[in-house]
Amino acid sequence: MNQPVSGFSKKTKQEKIDWLAENYLQNNPDAVQILKKYWNEDAQLQQLHDDFIENTLSNYYLPFGIAPNFLINGKLFALPMVTEESSVVAAASNAAKFWLERGGFKAEVFSTEKNGQIHFNFYGSEKSIEAFFEAVKPKLRKSIQSIEKNMKARGGGLLELSLVDKSHILDGYFYIHATFETLDAMGANFINSCLEQMAHTFEEEAKHFEPFQQKETYPEVVMSILSNYVPECLVRAEVSCKVEELTTKHYDGKQFAEKFVRAIDIAKTESRRAVTHNKGIMNGVDAVVLATGNDFRAVEAGVHAYAARNSYYGSLTHAKIEDDVFTFWIELPLAVGTVGGLTSLHPLTKLAFEILQKPNAKELMKIMAVAGLAQNFAAVRSLVTTGIQKGHMKMHLMNILNQLHATKEEKNEALNYFKENAVSHSAVVSFLENFRM
Numbered sequence: 001m002n003q004p005v006s007g008f009s010k011k012t013k014q015e016k017i018d019w020l021a022e023n024y025l026q027n028n029p030d031a032v033q034i035l036k037k038y039w040n041e042d043a044q045l046q047q048l049h050d051d052f053i054e055n056t057l058s059n060y061y062l063p064f065g066i067a068p069n070f071l072i073n074g075k076l077f078a079l080p081m082v083t084e085e086s087s088v089v090a091a092a093s094n095a096a097k098f099w100l101e102r103g104g105f106k107a108e109v110f111s112t113e114k115n116g117q118i119h120f121n122f123y124g125s126e127k128s129i130e131a132f133f134e135a136v137k138p139k140l141r142k143s144i145q146s147i148e149k150n151m152k153a154r155g156g157g158l159l160e161l162s163l164v165d166k167s168h169i170l171d172g173y174f175y176i177h178a179t180f181e182t183l184d185a186m187g188a189n190f191i192n193s194c195l196e197q198m199a200h201t202f203e204e205e206a207k208h209f210e211p212f213q214q215k216e217t218y219p220e221v222v223m224s225i226l227s228n229y230v231p232e233c234l235v236r237a238e239v240s241c242k243v244e245e246l247t248t249k250h251y252d253g254k255q256f257a258e259k260f261v262r263a264i265d266i267a268k269t270e271s272r273r274a275v276t277h278n279k280g281i282m283n284g285v286d287a288v289v290l291a292t293g294n295d296f297r298a299v300e301a302g303v304h305a306y307a308a309r310n311s312y313y314g315s316l317t318h319a320k321i322e323d324d325v326f327t328f329w330i331e332l333p334l335a336v337g338t339v340g341g342l343t344s345l346h347p348l349t350k351l352a353f354e355i356l357q358k359p360n361a362k363e364l365m366k367i368m369a370v371a372g373l374a375q376n377f378a379a380v381r382s383l384v385t386t387g388i389q390k391g392h393m394k395m396h397l398m399n400i401l402n403q404l405h406a407t408k409e410e411k412n413e414a415l416n417y418f419k420e421n422a423v424s425h426s427a428v429v430s431f432l433e434n435f436r437m
Helices: 013-024 029-037 043-050 088-100 126-143 149-153 188-206 210-215 253-269 271-291 296-307 347-355 361-384 388-403 408-417 425-435
Strands: 064-072 075-082 106-109 114-121 157-165 173-181 220-226 234-242 317-322 325-333
Touching: 013 029, 064 088, 064 347, 064 361, 075 088, 075 271, 075 347, 075 361, 088 271, 088 361, 106 361, 114 188, 126 157, 126 173, 126 188, 126 210, 173 188, 188 220, 234 361, 253 271, 253 317, 253 325, 253 361, 271 296, 271 325, 271 347, 271 361, 296 325, 325 361, 388 408, 388 425, 408 425
Parallel strands: none
Antiparallel strands: 064 075, 106 234, 114 173, 114 220, 157 173, 234 325, 317 325
């Protein structure tokens, strides 16, 4: 029976592997070898990766791919994408090429404001806490001068402070809402440092506020933390063309446009559809978020909260036909950075920024929004024409062949055979069995 371990983080990497092998891997030498096989042969580079998190044993690889031909605001991009899903890069590339011939993508950033809160309890009178907040506000700002010095020098920093009363929902609950501009930084550490310092100042100053002393009732800070819900950090991307320009050899433009708009309206109406619809959007967004070393969990949380902002969960994309013009667009909140965190540490992340021609945070927001829109266009186009599985399973074919240990010759023959035949796991097994006879 396995036993708890003490001081695990203080062990060397080899000692951690030995412990893991003994306690959970039955001393399997192959398992240990797999961990070591993924080490980088450059010891200094491996040490860099080891230091990203605690208790690192190895590296976990995901494919780093490129989706070319993205024309965004008249400028051509190749998008670095990190994902394990087989059809994502292909779908994005196909959508990019489709719209390259129809004017490309347009994108704009509406705002870049981020926010955080100081959550606290207070059980005294509303008038006294409101009076205290107005009195202490200048001191809260002053208390973070040293923290925001560099950010302010670049044009960012704390924007506004406001008091929010939620005691009608949760007894005694108030918070200070703080808004920030963090420019090219995602800003999580900066915002949290500001909030924690202001929270300390808030509690210290409250001790000397006479109305609190008279009632012996003081505000008590519960926690101070940024929010990943950033509806004021908003970007829009869109494509449009004459309906007739949507006509291809496979479908009529008018019929396609009408079915496409209907599919988007369904995703705006039915949450069960909207969840999968938006997941497809995030296939594209997250792939670029990961490639650029940004926090995809924060982006996901904020985006999905935004999708539910109207008290129900709906589509992030919209489509319409007006005066024979088809327009398809997306609006979503994206708090991302081009400096700080892994953006300047991970070699592949630095390379991704080189590929993207060194965008600032606003430009990166536009690129990510376009990636999501392209992914959604490709998915919905498949759904209303050939069906999603035909293209997806073609891309998944290589994964199946690798699972079945197909040789190079077998892979080539299978790729040729399944150009005209439906792909499924059983069909691939059957093909290989017949080919090997």
